[in-house]
Amino acid sequence: MLVLPGAKALDVGIAAHVFAKRPSMPYDVRVCGERAGTIDGWNGLAYAVDHGLETLAWADTVLVPGHRNPADTTTPPGVITAQRAAHERGTRIAAISTGAFTLAAAGLLDGRRATTHWHYTRVLREQHPRVDVDENVLFVDAGQVLTSAGAASGIDLCRHLLRRDHGVALANQVARRLVSAPYRSGGQAQYVPRSIPEPLGDVFAATRAWALEHLDDDLTLTALARQANVSARTFSRRFAADTGITPMQWVLRARVDRARELLERTDLAVTRIAELTGLRSDTSLRRHFGALLGTSPSAYRAAFRE
Structure with missing residues (x-):
């Protein structure tokens, strides 16, 4: 340093x-x-x-x-x-x-x-x-x-x-040790416009935390908005203004992130990891994994352990 x-x-x-x-x-x-x-x-x-x-x-x-x-x-x-x-x-x-x-x-x-x-x-x-x-x-x-x-x-x-x-x-x-948010992508907006009410940001933070505990559920835009107690249109617009990405893009990245952790820490089959992360199938997991990380789940696991 x-x-x-x-x-x-x-x-x-x-x-x-x-x-x-x-x-x-x-x-x-x-x-x-x-x-x-x-x-x-x-x-x-x-x-x-x-x-x-x-x-x-x-x-x-x-x-x-x-x-x-x-x-x-x-x-x-x-x-x-x-x-x-x-x-x-x-x-x-x-x-x-x-x-x-x-x-x-x-x-x-x-x-x-x-x-x-x-x-x-x-x-x-x-x-x-x-x-x-x-x-x-x-x-x-x-x-x-x-x-x-x-x-x-x-x-x-x-x-x-x-x-x-x-x-x-x-x-x-380390995030747990620091009591900090477990997932914030680099593309998230650093400056939130003051037109977004602060209490709503708190609600959305709680919704994101809830979503991380329910990644294997059917996390549709409607389900997220219902949990946040706002309309789907309001949730989508203000979520994007707050984070810089859409709600479903955030969910996808969180799911791939969780898949990475399972690949690192367990011997679970790729199909089972896809189920646990809400990606449903190994085909879907491989497609999104490749799009976001440029590699396959199996290659990632092998490289990490090596």
Whole structure:
């Protein structure tokens, strides 16, 4: 984790907490700065780090928390050089919130789709016109380089890294530990229009949680709207405005996500997994699995276990 002056405590804490050193977590975490010592943070906080930029040569993944006033902050030349060298070696580099400005300063986002906190998307676009800035998502996975929106979406990004590295089961285990939503796709809207009443969002959150417990049921739009106690038309329109996808697209992704976990953790036949996830048949499971993940359930299981 690369901590720079002005680093936001929540962003630093998210990365440290998600990848916390525990027996169940297969990561070795080191915190570094431009040099070892004390780094001034934000709102009177400071960070004592034991490592300097040489740590980027050791790491397989570099996480860059956000920092205050990114529009007026100049990234130190040594940080830019270290990032570029790490990227050239194949190191994965991910930014939380305004940490995207640090990656952009090194040219790592040029020609790539990226995001940052919605308050700074316009500034990022103006300062770095070669970056394809998407202000309507929680995070962007561009392969070797990843970026997220502000604050809590850093949790979604970090859990996405867990899913990439070690599968759905570990990511869901961490979600339970953090008491966070078990499933939020990167394409979900980061900024909800104020015209959507807050209590309705709460109801929809409860409906999504209910749906995750009933994936093997017939989850039609009508059934979801009935559970949310609104009309199907209202539910569909406001669900899409809240999440960025339609209700049935969300259900499909949740079902495939559950299928991934069952493939990872059980020896159940693909046909049985299709039944348990509401996809009904192995043909349907294979079709949707391939469309969303680009592989088959059997190949996924074999690759994960290998």
